[in-house]
Amino acid sequence: MTEAAAHAESAEPILRLRGVGRRFGGLHAVSDVDLDVIPGERRAILGPNGAGKTTLFNVVAGDLPVTSGRIELFGRDVTREPARQRAKLGLARSYQQSRLFLGLSVEDNIFLAIVGVGRGHLRPVVLPRKDAELRARAREAARRAAIDGRLGDVVGALAHGEHRQVALAMALAAEPKLLMLDEPASGLSRGERQLLTELLLALDADITLILIEHDMDIALRVAERVTMMHEGRVIVEGTPAEIRANQLVHDLYLGSHYGSEPEGGASG
Amino acid sequence: MSPFAWHPRPMSEKNLVELVIGVTLLLFLAVFPVFGVGYWVSFVLTQTFLIGIAAASLVFLTAYGGMVSLAQTALYGISAFALGNMVTKGAVKGLHLGLDPWLAVVLAIAITTAIGLVFGAVASRSAGIYFLMITLTYAVIAFTFFGQVTQVSGFSGIAGIADRTPALVGDPVTQPNRLYYIALVTALVVYFAIRHVVRTPFGISLQGVRDDPVRMGSLGYNVALHRTLAFTFAAFIASLAGVLYGWWNGVIAPDNVGLGATVDLLIVAVIGGLGRVEGAWLGAFAFVVINNYVRDVSVPVLGGSFNTVIGLIFLAIVIVSPSGLMGLWDRLWDAAGYREGSGPRAAAAAGTAGPQA
Ligand SMILES: Nc1ncnc2c1ncn2[C@@H]1O[C@H](COP(=O)(O)OP(=O)(O)OP(=O)(O)O)[C@@H](O)[C@H]1O
Ligand SMILES: [Mg+2]
Numbered sequence: 001m002t003e004a005a006a007h008a009e010s011a012e013p014i015l016r017l018r019g020v021g022r023r024f025g026g027l028h029a030v031s032d033v034d035l036d037v038i039p040g041e042r043r044a045i046l047g048p049n050g051a052g053k054t055t056l057f058n059v060v061a062g063d064l065p066v067t068s069g070r071i072e073l074f075g076r077d078v079t080r081e082p083a084r085q086r087a088k089l090g091l092a093r094s095y096q097q098s099r100l101f102l103g104l105s106v107e108d109n110i111f112l113a114i115v116g117v118g119r120g121h122l123r124p125v126v127l128p129r130k131d132a133e134l135r136a137r138a139r140e141a142a143r144r145a146a147i148d149g150r151l152g153d154v155v156g157a158l159a160h161g162e163h164r165q166v167a168l169a170m171a172l173a174a175e176p177k178l179l180m181l182d183e184p185a186s187g188l189s190r191g192e193r194q195l196l197t198e199l200l201l202a203l204d205a206d207i208t209l210i211l212i213e214h215d216m217d218i219a220l221r222v223a224e225r226v227t228m229m230h231e232g233r234v235i236v237e238g239t240p241a242e243i244r245a246n247q248l249v250h251d252l253y254l255g256s257h258y259g260s261e262p263e264g265g266a267s268g
Numbered sequence: 269m270s271p272f273a274w275h276p277r278p279m280s281e282k283n284l285v286e287l288v289i290g291v292t293l294l295l296f297l298a299v300f301p302v303f304g305v306g307y308w309v310s311f312v313l314t315q316t317f318l319i320g321i322a323a324a325s326l327v328f329l330t331a332y333g334g335m336v337s338l339a340q341t342a343l344y345g346i347s348a349f350a351l352g353n354m355v356t357k358g359a360v361k362g363l364h365l366g367l368d369p370w371l372a373v374v375l376a377i378a379i380t381t382a383i384g385l386v387f388g389a390v391a392s393r394s395a396g397i398y399f400l401m402i403t404l405t406y407a408v409i410a411f412t413f414f415g416q417v418t419q420v421s422g423f424s425g426i427a428g429i430a431d432r433t434p435a436l437v438g439d440p441v442t443q444p445n446r447l448y449y450i451a452l453v454t455a456l457v458v459y460f461a462i463r464h465v466v467r468t469p470f471g472i473s474l475q476g477v478r479d480d481p482v483r484m485g486s487l488g489y490n491v492a493l494h495r496t497l498a499f500t501f502a503a504f505i506a507s508l509a510g511v512l513y514g515w516w517n518g519v520i521a522p523d524n525v526g527l528g529a530t531v532d533l534l535i536v537a538v539i540g541g542l543g544r545v546e547g548a549w550l551g552a553f554a555f556v557v558i559n560n561y562v563r564d565v566s567v568p569v570l571g572g573s574f575n576t577v578i579g580l581i582f583l584a585i586v587i588v589s590p591s592g593l594m595g596l597w598d599r600l601w602d603a604a605g606y607r608e609g610s611g612p613r614a615a616a617a618a619g620t621a622g623p624q625a
Contacts (some may be wrong), residue, residue, distance in 0.1 A: 041401075044500070061486055061602055062485075062486070063482065063485075063486055082485065082487045083407070083486040084485050084486070084487075084488045084489055085484075086486075086492060087485075087486055087487055087488035088488050093486060095483075099480050099482075099483040100479075100480070101475065101476045101479035101480060101483070102479055102485075103475060103478065103479050104472065104476065104479065106386045108472050108475075111469075111472060112472060112473055112476045112484070112487060112489075113487055114467045115473065116473075116484070116487035116488035116489055117487070117488045119495070120469050121469060121470070121473055121488075121489055122469070122470050122493070122494075122497060123468055123470055124465050124468050124470040124501075125464070125468055126464065126467055126468050131469075134469075170487075174487070174488075
């Protein structure tokens with residue numbers, strides 16, 4: 001906790017959680033989480049299955065209300081604000097199970113991510129110049145996520161790996177200040193993971209990134225700080241080196257995950 | 269993939285064929301009154317156009333908003349009742365306000381659209397079966413209201429609407445071609461308006477709401493507002509059908525907004541296909557023709573009523589092609605593409621990659 005406090009002092013946090021909890025009936029999926037993420041930071045959230053990582057994302061993004069605690073985003077208390085307000089403030093997220101608009105084309109999916117944070121949701125007329133500009137941005141995001149070969153295809157017809165790329169393109173297209181990715185590498189091939197890592201490393205310095213990732217190679221290469229969760233609580237927070245050296249982390253998590261990924265060690 | 273999804277693609281061979289069919293049909297319809305049988309002009313086709321408009325409002329909500337509304341008949345009835353009350357004068361039922369015919373048209377459309385806004389706002393927080401139930405409630409409210417509140421209707425309804433049409437419309441009985449063309453043009457405007465709207469930010473985000481409303485929220489959209497406005501737009505379309513119906517039928521009665529009429533419109537939309545707007549008019553045509561020509565056919569055991577015949581046809585279509593006649597056309601096209609083997613047509617029909625221009 002002292003570590004977290006010292007970290008928080010270095011800048012006004014872009015995201016500040018205090019005592020955040022979320023119960024499902026008797027199950028404490030997230031309990032008493034304090035978290036400070038500063039602008040431009042690359043943060044990884046690790047933890048075994050069921051640790052509460054996704055639930056934490058859900059309450060931060062506003063997809064689920066908290067059952068206790070307080071969430072500040074960009075210096076503003078958003079605890080009671082709906083997901084759409086938080087998106088408008090500059091938060092974009094991806095989902096562990098891709099949530100895409102299966103009946104729309106790849107380009108339209110990304111188009112929606114762009115329009116969502118801008119104005120003109122309700123515009124009922126085509127404005128050729130304006131639409132061309134929005135679509136150019138959508139195509140650019142598709143290119144960055146390497147899905148620009150399938151722009152006109154209906155998302156429902158794509159493969160799983162391509163869904164992840166569309167989800168990533170949508171998150172990038174919104175040009176968020178805070179980007180939250182939930183296991184973006186899951187289900188990707190080795191080559192696709194390499195592309196993803198490069199993309200994350202090349203992300204604009206002023207974008208803040210919070211990443212849930214079981215692939216330790218990616219997580220520890222991309223992150224500057226790591227938060228380790230277990231049974232709904234934050235148990236350790238520190239730099240990747242500190243996390244690697246931490247005995248508790250090894251016992252609870254790395255023993256199974258990290259040890260099985262030899263190339264992860266080489267990268268550090 | 270959602271059976272309700274309709275996906276815009278670059279001009280394919282199929283689009284081209286549809287365009288040719290569409291233009292040919294339109295030319296045919298444009299000259300039809302010149303040589304056509306009066307009965308087909310005034311009865312079958314004019315009715316097809318206006319029922320198709322009402323059905324298109326339902327197909328729009330279903331295909332693009334994922335909202336199956338049972339209130340579209342009520343809304344077009346409200347429009348016709350509003351028109352009847354405002355435009356008639358003298359010794360008829362209702363308020364017989366005797367307003368200027370055009371003013372009455374504008375007010376009927378405005379009132380219906382406003383009621384659609386209120387209905388939509390209330391229903392917009394529900395989806396699926398709950399949305400269906402709420403819109404069914406609207407249908408029941410409308411029927412009960414017009415049945416009970418004799419000041420604005422009474423059980424025999426309001427007659428004499430056709431006597432008080434604008435000069436442009438003339439007398440629908442002696443000058444049926446005018447109403448025919450007005451209904452045709454209105455249907456075309458509605459068709460192209462829907463086709464346009466679904467390509468706009470509003471329309472694309474409506475399809476996003478259809479596919480995953482929660483995700484739309486986390487992208488920054490106000491899902492309830494989107495649903496409300498889509499419902500309002502559909503109410504506006506239904507109100508146009510209501511005005512045309514008032515002129516065409518001359519009478520509007522509570523039975524026109526009853527549960528039977530509500531189900532009929534649903535049947536029209538399902539027969540045509542809930543996935544594509546064109547289906548609304550295809551379904552309306554099939555319904556009107558069956559209504560006129562098949563009603564005397566006797567079905568063994570079940571008897572010979574119109575309801576039996578339309579019920580069996582409905583059943584057959586739902587089983588053979590859940591996405592209606594338009595869906596049947598889509599599938600026939602796909603099947604033809606597969607038989608021809610490879611090539612762009614087969615690829616496009618497969619609904620996947622295909623060479624994109
Ligand atoms: N909507 C829900 N209703 C009930 N229980 C839930 C719900 N969402 C999550 N949980 C429970 O909360 C706990 C934390 O789940 P969560 O998905 O946040 O874990 P996670 O850390 O993301 O795990 P994983 O690595 O498997 O994705 C789990 O026990 C899960 O079963
Ligand atoms: Mg998870």
